[in-house]
Structure formats: C-alpha cells, structure tokens
Amino acid sequence: MHMADALVAPAVAGTMYLCSGAAAGYSIKKVRLENDAKKIPVMGVMGAFVFAAQMINFTIPGTGSSGHLCGGMMLSALLGPYAGFLTMIGVLLIQCLLFADGGILALGCNVWNMAFYGCFLGAMLIWKNMMKGGTSKARITAVSVLGCVVTLQLGAFSVVLETLASGITELPFVTFVSFMQPIHLAIGLVEGLITAAVLCFVYEARPELLWGISGTEKKEGRFSLRATVVILAAVTVLVGGGLSLAASSFPDGLEWSIEKVTGEPELEAGEGAYDAAAAVQEKTALLPDYAFQNSDSAAGTSFSGIAGALAVAAVCVGCCYLFKFFRKRNL
Amino acid sequence: MREKMSHIHITLSNVTFGYEKNQKILKDITLSFGENERVGIIGANGAGKSTLLKLLVGLYTDFEGSIRVEEIPVEKKMLSRIREKIGYVFQDSDSQLFMSTVYDDVAFAPRNYGFSEEEVERRVNEALEAVHISYLRDRHTYKLSGGEKKLASIATILSMTPDIILMDEPSVALDPKNRRNLIQILNGFGHLKIIASHDLDFIMDTCSRVILINHGRVIKDGPAGEILTDKELLESNGLELPLRFTGRESLFSS
Amino acid sequence: MNKLENAVYEMNLLEEQAGGCGRLNSLPALFKVIITVWYILLTVSFHKYDIFGLLGMGIYPLVLFLIYEIPFRQCIKRIKIILPFLLLAGIANPLLDKNILGSLGNRQVSGGVVSMATLMLKGLFTVLAGYLLIVSTSIEKICGALRKFHMPSILVTMILLIYRYISLLLKETNRVMQAYALRAPGQKGVGFKAWGSLAGLLLLRSMDRAENVYESMCLRGFDGSRGNSFQYTAEQKAKPADYIWLLLWGTGLFSLRIVPLLTIVGSLLVKG
Numbered sequence: 059m060h061m062a063d064a065l066v067a068p069a070v071a072g073t074m075y076l077c078s079g080a081a082a083g084y085s086i087k088k089v090r091l092e093n094d095a096k097k098i099p100v101m102g103v104m105g106a107f108v109f110a111a112q113m114i115n116f117t118i119p120g121t122g123s124s125g126h127l128c129g130g131m132m133l134s135a136l137l138g139p140y141a142g143f144l145t146m147i148g149v150l151l152i153q154c155l156l157f158a159d160g161g162i163l164a165l166g167c168n169v170w171n172m173a174f175y176g177c178f179l180g181a182m183l184i185w186k187n188m189m190k191g192g193t194s195k196a197r198i199t200a201v202s203v204l205g206c207v208v209t210l211q212l213g214a215f216s217v218v219l220e221t222l223a224s225g226i227t228e229l230p231f232v233t234f235v236s237f238m239q240p241i242h243l244a245i246g247l248v249e250g251l252i253t254a255a256v257l258c259f260v261y262e263a264r265p266e267l268l269w270g271i272s273g274t275e276k277k278e279g280r281f282s283l284r285a286t287v288v289i290l291a292a293v294t295v296l297v298g299g300g301l302s303l304a305a306s307s308f309p310d311g312l313e314w315s316i317e318k319v320t321g322e323p324e325l326e327a328g329e330g331a332y333d334a335a336a337a338v339q340e341k342t343a344l345l346p347d348y349a350f351q352n353s354d355s356a357a358g359t360s361f362s363g364i365a366g367a368l369a370v371a372a373v374c375v376g377c378c379y380l381f382k383f384f385r386k387r388n389l
Numbered sequence: 390m391r392e393k394m395s396h397i398h399i400t401l402s403n404v405t406f407g408y409e410k411n412q413k414i415l416k417d418i419t420l421s422f423g424e425n426e427r428v429g430i431i432g433a434n435g436a437g438k439s440t441l442l443k444l445l446v447g448l449y450t451d452f453e454g455s456i457r458v459e460e461i462p463v464e465k466k467m468l469s470r471i472r473e474k475i476g477y478v479f480q481d482s483d484s485q486l487f488m489s490t491v492y493d494d495v496a497f498a499p500r501n502y503g504f505s506e507e508e509v510e511r512r513v514n515e516a517l518e519a520v521h522i523s524y525l526r527d528r529h530t531y532k533l534s535g536g537e538k539k540l541a542s543i544a545t546i547l548s549m550t551p552d553i554i555l556m557d558e559p560s561v562a563l564d565p566k567n568r569r570n571l572i573q574i575l576n577g578f579g580h581l582k583i584i585a586s587h588d589l590d591f592i593m594d595t596c597s598r599v600i601l602i603n604h605g606r607v608i609k610d611g612p613a614g615e616i617l618t619d620k621e622l623l624e625s626n627g628l629e630l631p632l633r634f635t636g637r638e639s640l641f642s643s
Numbered sequence: 644m645n646k647l648e649n650a651v652y653e654m655n656l657l658e659e660q661a662g663g664c665g666r667l668n669s670l671p672a673l674f675k676v677i678i679t680v681w682y683i684l685l686t687v688s689f690h691k692y693d694i695f696g697l698l699g700m701g702i703y704p705l706v707l708f709l710i711y712e713i714p715f716r717q718c719i720k721r722i723k724i725i726l727p728f729l730l731l732a733g734i735a736n737p738l739l740d741k742n743i744l745g746s747l748g749n750r751q752v753s754g755g756v757v758s759m760a761t762l763m764l765k766g767l768f769t770v771l772a773g774y775l776l777i778v779s780t781s782i783e784k785i786c787g788a789l790r791k792f793h794m795p796s797i798l799v800t801m802i803l804l805i806y807r808y809i810s811l812l813l814k815e816t817n818r819v820m821q822a823y824a825l826r827a828p829g830q831k832g833v834g835f836k837a838w839g840s841l842a843g844l845l846l847l848r849s850m851d852r853a854e855n856v857y858e859s860m861c862l863r864g865f866d867g868s869r870g871n872s873f874q875y876t877a878e879q880k881a882k883p884a885d886y887i888w889l890l891l892w893g894t895g896l897f898s899l900r901i902v903p904l905l906t907i908v909g910s911l912l913v914k915g
Contacts, residue, residue, distance in 0.1 A: 062725040063769035064762055065732055068688045086795050095866055096857045098797065099487070102804020103812075103853035109805065110812040111842050113646050114820065115832030124832040127842060136846075148802040152809065155777050155785065156654060158721035162773050163683045225691060226762060227732045228739040228755060252838055259843030267850060363695035364747075366909025374702055378709035448858050469864060477862050484855035489783050489807055501864030529658070531810055545863065 059213055059242075060153070060168055063161030067224035074220065075166030081174055082147060085140035097141055105145040108133055109152070116252045125248035128206045130176020131185075132253050135202075136260075138269040139181035146173035171216045175209035181269070184208065189270045198261055199254040206250030207243060214242035397424040397552045397581050399445060399458050406444060406452035414440045416605040418454070422553075422581055429596035429613060430585040433627030437605045438585035439480070442555045445583070446477045459552070473502065476546025480558040482538035486530040491517070491541050494530055498549045509548075516547035520574055536567030540574070553581045560591040589631040593617050601626060647817040651810055656717065661781040667711040671881045672784035673791050674889045679776040681893060683769045685900040691758035692744060695905045697765065703896060704771040711779070718774040725766050733762040782806050804856075812849060819845060 066074075089097060108129040115124035129149060134142030150168050153159040160168045188201045218234050221227055227234070260267055400421040407413040414437045422428055430438050444452055447468045456463040458471045479485045488494040495516050499509045517523045520540040525533065533541060539559065546554065559575075560568050572594045575582065586592055592599060592613065599616040601609040603626040609616055616622065620630050629635075661668065667675075682703055689697040708715060740755030776785075786799045819841065823833060833841050898904075 060728075062728055062766055063683050063687055063773075064725070064729055064765035066687065068684050071684075071687070082798070086797055089797065095861070096853075098800055099804060099856040099860060100850070100853040101801045102487075103808050103849050103856060105801065105805035106808035106812045107846060107849040109809050110647070110816040111845060113650065113813070114816060114842060115646075116838055117830060117832035117834055119835045144798060144801060145805075147798065148805045151802060152782070152806055155773070155782065156657060157650070158718075158724055158770055158773055161683070161725075161769055162680065162776075163687060163769070221732055227735060228758070229732075229735045233735075252842075255839030256842045256846060257839075259839035260846060263843065263847060264850075267847075363698070363906050363909055365912050366905030366907065367695065367698045367701075369908050369912055370699065370702065370905055371705065374705055375709060378706055381710060382712075443858075446862055448861070468861075469866075472862050472864065477859075479855060479859055481852075481855060483811055484852055485859045487804060487807055487856050487859065489803060497860075497865075498863035531807065549863070 059172060059210075059217060060150075060160030061164040061171070061217060061220065063163045065221050065224060065226050066161070066164045066167055067226075068163070070220050070224045071163045071166055073166075074164075074170050078147075078166045078169040078174065081143065081178070082169075085143045088140040089144065092140075097137075101137060101141050101145045101148070104133060104136060105148045108145070109149050111256075116248075118248055125245070125252055127256065128176065128202075128210075128246075128249035128253045130173050130209060131180045131202060131205045131250075132256065134177040134181030135185060135253075135257055135269055136267060139177045142181060142269075143173050143177035146177060167216070167220050171213040171220075175212045175216075176205070179212070180205040180209045186270050193261065193265070193268075195258045195261060198257050199251075202254035202257055203247060203250030206253060207246035210242045210246035210249065211239060214238045396459055398422060399456070399553065399581070401444075401456050402454055404444065404452055404454035404456060406440065406449065408449075414605050415444070415452075418605075418607055420600065420607065420610070422583060424552075424581055425579060426581050426598060427596045428581075428583045429592035429599045430583060430602060431587060431589060431592055431599055431616075431628060432602035433587065436602045436627075438587075438602060439557050441602070442477065442557055442583065442585050445555060446475050447471055473549055474551055475553045475555060476549060476551035478539075478542050478546060478554070478556040478559060480561060482535070482542045483531070485542040485545060486533075486538060489529055489531075491522075491525045491528050491530055491533070491544075494541065495544045495548045497545065502549070512548045512550070513544075516544040519547050519578075520544050534567075535562045536564065536570065539563060539567070539571060543574075551580065553583070554578065556582070556584045556586075558586050558588070559584060560586060560588045587628065589617055589623075589628065590633060593631050593633070601628075603627065645817070645820075647813050647820065651813050651817075653720075654810055654813075657777055658781065660778050661784075665711055665713075665779065667707065667713070667775070667779040670779075670885055670888060671788075672780045673788040674881065674885055675776055675780055676785060676788045676792075678889065678892045678896070679772050682772045682896055685896055686768050686772070687765055688900070689761065689765070691761050692754060694757050694761050694764070695909075696900075696903050697761050697768075699899045699904045700768055700896070701764075702899065703892070704768060704775060707775050708771075713775065713778055717778075718771060721770050721774055722767060725770055726763070729762055729766040733759040736762075808852075812845075815848070816845060 063071075108127070111127050111132075112129055114127065116126065117124050130142065130146050133145050136142070137145060147169050150160060150165060150173065154162060154165055154168070184205045185201050188197055215235065215238070218231070218238055222229075222231060222234065229237075257268065398421060402419050404415060404418040405413055406415045418441065430441060432438050440449075443449060444456060445458065445463070447463045447465075450463065450465055450468075459474055461467050461471055461474075463471060486494050488497055492513055495513045496509045499512045504512065513526075514523065517526055520543050522537065522540050522544065525537060525541060530538070530541065539562075543554075559571060563571060568591070572591070575584075575595050582595070584592065584595060596613050599609075599611065599613045600607060601616055601622070608626055609622060617631055618634055620634075623630060682700070686697070686700045689700075707713065736759045737753060737755035740753060740758060742754040743751050744754050744757055745752050783803065786803055789802075790796065790799050820833075823837065823841065824830070827834065
C-alpha cells in the first residue's frame with residue numbers, strides 16, 4: 059500500500075504532509091507529557107522489530123500463500139497510539155529512503171494511510187474501548203481483526219482518494235474503489251489474525267507489555283454481549299472475505315491486483331532484459347530510428363520534442379564526459 | 390600509592406532483593422570491596438551475579454539493606470553521582486552500543502555530563518587509546534566484530550574515567566585471541582574491578598579475589614587460587630574446575 | 644538470498660557507498676535533501692500530457708549519474724518495486740482516454756498513452772532522485788539535515804535507533820526463520836500454529852533488548868529530560884562551491900520546469 063511519488067500531485071502531497079505533521083506534532087506533545095525516558099529506546103527497538111517482523115511470511119492455512127504482520131496495530135497495542143504513531147513514521151521513513159518502498163514526497167500520504175488509521179483509530183477507538191471491560195484472548199483476537207480490517211479499509215480508501223485527487227488515473231471512482239476495497243478486506247483479515255496471534259502470545263507471556271491493560275486486574279474478562287457481537291461481526295466479515303481469499307493465492311494485495319490486470323506476476327522481465335536496459339541507459343541510445351523515417355511528414359510538436367530530447371541528452375552526456383575528462387587530467 | 394587510597398570502595402550490608410515480592414534473588418549479602426581489588430563473582434546460571442552488579446549501579450533501588458559506593462548511598466537522588474564513578478559493561482555489547490558510530494557512542498556519557506566538545510573529544514580519544522582501538526573511531530558500531538564490540542563498550546565507560554569497573558560476562562562470545570587480548574587489557578587497568586562470570590578460567594586470569602554465590606547467598610569469599618581449585622566446593626555449587634586444572638585425562642575418564 | 648538477507652545486504656551496500664568519498668558524498672546533506680525534494684516536487688507537478696517538458700527533467704539524474712559515476716545497476720531493483728504500482732494506476736488510461744493528441748510517424752497517439760507514459764517517467768525520475776540521495780548520504784547525515792529542518796529531536800533520535808537495530812533484528816529474524824525452516828522442510832512460510840509464538844518470542848526478546856539499551860543509556864547519564872542528549876555526527880561545513888551547486892540546481896531545475904527546453908531545441912534543429 060506504499061504510494062510512490064509519481065502517484066501524488068504536489069498539492070495532495072502537501073496537504074497530506076500537513077495532516078500527518080499535525081498528528082505527529084500532537085503525538086510528540088503527548089509523548090513528552092508522559093515524560094518516560096524509557097519510551098525512546100523502546101520505540102527505537104520496537105520500530106526495528108516491526109520492520110523485521112513484517113518480512114516474515116506467515117502461511118495462510120489452506121491457501122499456500124502468505125500474509126504479514128500489521129505494523130500499526132501491533133505498535134499501538136504495545137506502545138499506545140502516540141508513541142506507536144511516531145514509531146510508524148520512523149519505520150516508513152526508513153523504508154522509503156533505504157528500500158524505495160513509498161516515495162519521499164508521498165511520505166505524508168503513506169504515514170496517513172498506514173500509520174494514522176492504525177494507531178489513532180485502531181488504538182484509541184477500538185483497542186482502548188474494547189479493553190476497558192477486561193481482557194481475554196478472544197477479545198484481543200476480535201479487536202486485532204476488527205482493527206486491522208477497519209484501518210486497512212480506510213487506508214485503501216484514502217489511497218483511492220489521493221490518487222484520484224492527483225489526477226493520475228482515468229479510472230472512474232467506483233471501479234477503483236470496488237477494486238481496492240475487497241482486496242484489502244482480505245488482507246486486513248489475514249493481517250488481523252496474524253497480529254492477534256502475536257498479541258495473544260504476548261498477553262499470555264508478559265501481559266504488562268500490552269498498552270491500556272492495567273497490570274493489576276489481569277483476570278479473564280467474561281464474554282460480554284458487546285464482545286460477542288463484535289466477534290460475530292468479525293466472523294461474518296471473515297466468511298465474506300474468505301471467498302475472495304480462497305479464490306486466489308496472492309502474495310500481496312496490490313501485486314496481486316497487478317497480476318490480474320497485466321496477467322504477469324511482478325512484471326518479471328528477467329535479468330537479461332534489465333541488464334540490456336542498463337546497457338542502453340549507459341550508452342544512452344535513446345530512441346529507435348523509426349522516429350526519423352518520416353521526418354518530413356507532419357511530425358509537428360511530437361517530432362521536435364523527440365529531436366530536442368535527443369539533442370539535449372547528447373549535449374548533457376557529452377558535457378559530462380568532457381567535464382570528467384578534464385577533471386581527471388587536472389588531478 | 391597516594392594518601393587517599395581508601396576513598397575508592399563499595400560496601401554492601403544485609404542486602405536482600407527480588408524482582409517479585411516472594412522470590413528473593415539475593416539474600417542478606419554483606420560485602421566490601423576496596424581500591425585496586427580485582428574481584429571475580431562466580432556462580433551458576435541464575436545465581437544472582439548480574440543482579441548483584443545491577444544493584445551496585447542503582448538500576449534497581451528497591452532493595453533492603455544498604456549499599457554505599459564511595460560513601461554515597463545508592464538511592465534515586467544520588468544515581469548520577471554514583472554512575473560517574475562506576476562504569477558498567479553489559480554482557481550484550483549490542484545493547485551498550487546504541488549510537489551509530491564508535492565515536493558518538495563513546496562520547497555519549499561525557500556529552501550527557503555536559504562537557505565541552507573539545508573535552509569530549511579528548512576523553513573519547515583517551516578511552517579508545519586505553520583499549521587500543523583508536524582505529525575504530527569512525528566505524529559503525531554494528532559492523533564491528535564481537536571482540537571489537539566488547540572493547541568499544543569498555544571504551545564507552547572509560548570516557549567517564551570511572552574509579553570502578555563492573556563487567557557482566559565479558560568473555561562470552563569472544564574467540565581465544567580476543568579473549569587473551571581482553572585479559573591483557575583488563576590486567577593493565579588499575580581500577581577496582583568486579584567481574585561476574587561463570588568462565589572460571591577467565592576469572593583465574595583476571596582476578597585475585599573470588600566470591601562464590603549460589604541461590605542468592607555468598608557461599609565463599611577468598612583468594613582466587615584457593616576457591617578456583619576447590620573441586621568439591623565448585624561442584625556442589627553447580628560449577629566445574631577451570632579447564633586448566635582438570636587435566637586431559639579427567640575429561641575423557643569422566 | 645531470501646528477503647531478510649537481501650535487506651541486510653542492500654543496507655550494507657548503500658551504507659558503504661554513502662560512506663564513500665565521492666564528490667556527491669561530500670556535499671552537505673542538507674543541500675542534497677533540499678534539491679532532491681525540490682526535484683521530486685517539480686517533476687510530479689507536470690501536467691499529465693506534458694511529456695516533453697517532463698523528459699527535460701531527466702537531465703538531473705542523467706547528469707548526476709554520469710558526472711559522479713554512480714552505478715546504475717542497483718537502482719533497477721528499486722524501479723522494479725514501484726513499476727507494478729504505477730502500471731496498476733495507469734493501465735486504464737490508454738483504454739479510457741482516447742483523445743488524439745498528436746502523431747508519431749504515421750501512428751496517432753492518444754492522451755491516455757501519453758498520460759500513462761508521463762506517469763511511468765515520473766515514477767522513474769523520482770525513484771532515481773531518491774536513489775541518488777541515499778546512495779551518497781548516510782542516514783545519520785540525513786537525520787542531521789532533518790534536525791536542521793526542526794524535526795523534533797525525539798523523532799530523529801528514534802529514527803536513528805530504529806536504524807541502529809534494524810540490521811541486528813533482521814539478522815536475528817533470519818536466524819529464527821532458518822531454524823524454523825530446517826525443522827519444517829517444504830514449508831514456504833511460518834505455519835499457523837507457530838504464528839504467535841515465533842514472532843511473539845522475537846518480540847519479547849526485542850523488548851528485553853530495549854530494556855537493556857535503556858539501562859545502558861541511564862548508566863551513562865541519560866534521563867530523557869536533556870533534549871540534546873543525542874548529538875549527531877557533526878555536519879560538514881558548506882563550502883562556497885556547495886552553495887553554487889545548490890543555487891545552480893535550484894534555479895536550473897526550476898527553469899526546466901517552466902521552459903520547454905526540449906521542444907525549443909528540437910524546433911531549432913528541425914527547422915535548421
């Protein structure tokens with residue numbers, strides 16, 4: 059769900075930077091108020107943990123495909139919404155810089171889509187309220203699944219809105235939405251279950267690590283009516299989502315969608331083609347020669363544009379080589 | 390030796406401590422350490438060695454009894470003064486080295502104590518020199534080898550010029566060469582050293598006094614040569630003779 | 644190499660290059676961050692049909708790659724990551740937008756094709772710009788630059804800590820996964836029954852590590868109240884030549900954005 063820079067217009071990117079920035083500013087204020095010096099190292103190490111744990115492939119029973127951990131929900135269940143949100147920003151920033159997973163300009167969007175909903179809605183509304191009436195493994199599972207589904211739905215919806223607002227795609231809103239939402243419903247379910255499994259384990263081993271659970275009253279909460287309703291809702295969603303899940307064995311939502319659209323997984327062109335592309339780039343042989351064949355036809359702007367591109371590129375390359383040539387002689 | 394010889398010392402009297410109320414890790418410990426002493430604390434896994442060291446630097450302050458470091462009682466308000474005098478080297482170097490470069494990590498403590506940048510640099514250089522790793526100054530901490538990491542973590546505490554050095558299992562994860570190097574470096578220091586380890590050969594090489602702990606109590610306190618050769622005493626407390634005293638045949642015959 | 648090992652490998656590679664002493668490396672990180680963001684901003688602001696204007700922006704990565712002799716091969720992987728996403732977003736354009744914009748030879752070119760192409764180019768250029776930044780600038784220096792933009796110290800400190808422990812935890816996770824795989828032959832991922840315990844144990848160990856890190860900080864005088872506890876590697880002083888670099892690219896990129904250089908040069912050539 060990481061958005062690339064090319065998918066956002068500057069205005070959209072700026073707006074989302076402002077929104078995410080405001081949420082970050084508020085979180086920093088809150089974390090400072092807590093005045094807990096330990097928060098900083100815990101945020102740092104847990105950020106690194108989420109980064110690594112998101113790379114573990116969890117096999118989804120009966121499908122042969124795999125899902126991943128939901129970072130936002132996980133972090134806020136451990137650190138609370140504010141510290142969790144800040145940690146997610148750190149994780150997303152490092153992903154974007156080191157692995158080009160998400161763009162630099164689109165970081166504001168990505169923080170909003172992936173961290174804000176998960177941490178603020180997931181932790182503040184869902185987790186906190188549900189944990190008020192006592193904690194149990196069933197509750198943790200229900201909350202995790204519900205939280206992941208809701209936050210992923212909102213995240214996917216935001217991706218759609220941001221892309222459309224940026225004027226990037228001609229896809230009509232309805233098509234785009236009806237394409238994104240079901241996929242992320244399935245992903246949300248799987249991520250929710252995996253996250254639930256981990257949180258349940260932590261709850262059994264070291265319950266004091268979970269946020270919003272007071273250490274003293276760790277007694278098994280009885281199944282309240284509300285929890286039952288929520289679990290039922292989650293199960294309904296599960297069955298619904300199960301259909302789309304069972305139909306396919308996709309590695310990751312967006313990639314799977316692409317597979318559907320292009321008929322090719324991950325656009326694997328083979329190393330050879332990429333090497334060739336690299337060689338082409340190095341030699342800067344820019345365009346096939348057919349562009350020149352009809353040079354006296356009504357080529358108009360398109361032809362002069364291409365000619366210009368070629369000329370400018372040639373000049374650039376020439377200048378660079380000259381520059382390097384002289385620099386080396388000077389040394 | 391100068392006049393103020395006796396100001397470097399630690400005293401524990403009747404110290405009892407447990408992480409949870411009904412489970413005491415240390416029971417009624419009374420000990421004292423003086424200047425220039427080289428003390429090894431030995432005991433099987435879970436005997437309470439690390440906990441004892443952590444109490445000395447005030448990582449837990451809710452113990453019973455009293456601990457005084459250079460006549461300063463170990464309590465919350467006094468922690469920053471105490472920690473200026475004691476350096477603690479963690480078992481896991483990766484926890485100790487959290488800054489990205491060796492320089493920044495060694496500079497962390499002096500900077501926190503508000504020294505000027507020139508003074509910080511001087512201290513860092515001296516600390517690195519003391520463990521012979523000046524060449525690692527600008528390297529990234531996570532790219533160091535196990536031996537280099539250990540030396541770098543020792544440098545991080547030397548930059549505060551402590552009087553006392555505590556080490557938790559320093560020889561774990563060191564290859565023989567690095568281990569020998571570490572022994573040499575440690576033996577070159579004049580500090581009061583307290584080393585907790587179950588590597589008895591290492592203790593034999595670095596310490597003159599040994600304190601044997603089991604189930605949270607001091608079992609024996611005496612010269613290293615005496616305790617570390619006492620096969621019965623060691624075995625009854627879950628330890629074994631240092632390898633050098635076992636002899637080859639006993640390894641095969643047992 | 645699996646995903647985890649590959650991530651460690653990539654990080655090491657990038658760090659080696661960023662720690663090198665190339666000319667681009669010695670420029671102040673602040674300037675590089677400014678120019679990179681400026682470039683990306685200008686690039687994505689092109690209209691979806693303005694393909695020749697956009698192509699002009701290619702001068703920046705082209706020149707930087709050539710002058711500073713930066714290996715191109717590695718960033719192919721990064722391009723591969725984003726292309727599918729862009730294809731997904733743009734694939735419908737040629738089908739839905741059939742306005743004829745012009746012709747290439749005797750083929751007519753529809754708006755959809757052009758907008759799809761600009762989308763791909765934008766993706767390519769922005770990824771290249773990000774790559775040029777990270778391949779020449781270490782994370783510590785970028786964090787130093789972020790501090791200069793007044794990013795709060797708590798956030799910057801945390802980012803540095805995350806970065807510090809990522810490679811450690813990646814390696815640890817990899818060991819756990821290998822241990823799992825050795826005893827579960829034929830399984831691609833982690834089986835359902837181990838979902839919670841495998842990642843959960845890793846999590847508990849990480850928490851313990853965080854505890855140790857915190858203790859180690861406390862023992863060296865850190866109490867969280869002092870904002871400047873974490874100092875970052877001193878930023879290199881900007882030389883006059885660096886200011887010229889900043890100014891030239893700053894204005895140069897902006898002129899490329901507003902002046903259709905390629906079309907002008909081309910029309911000169913075609914007429915002459």
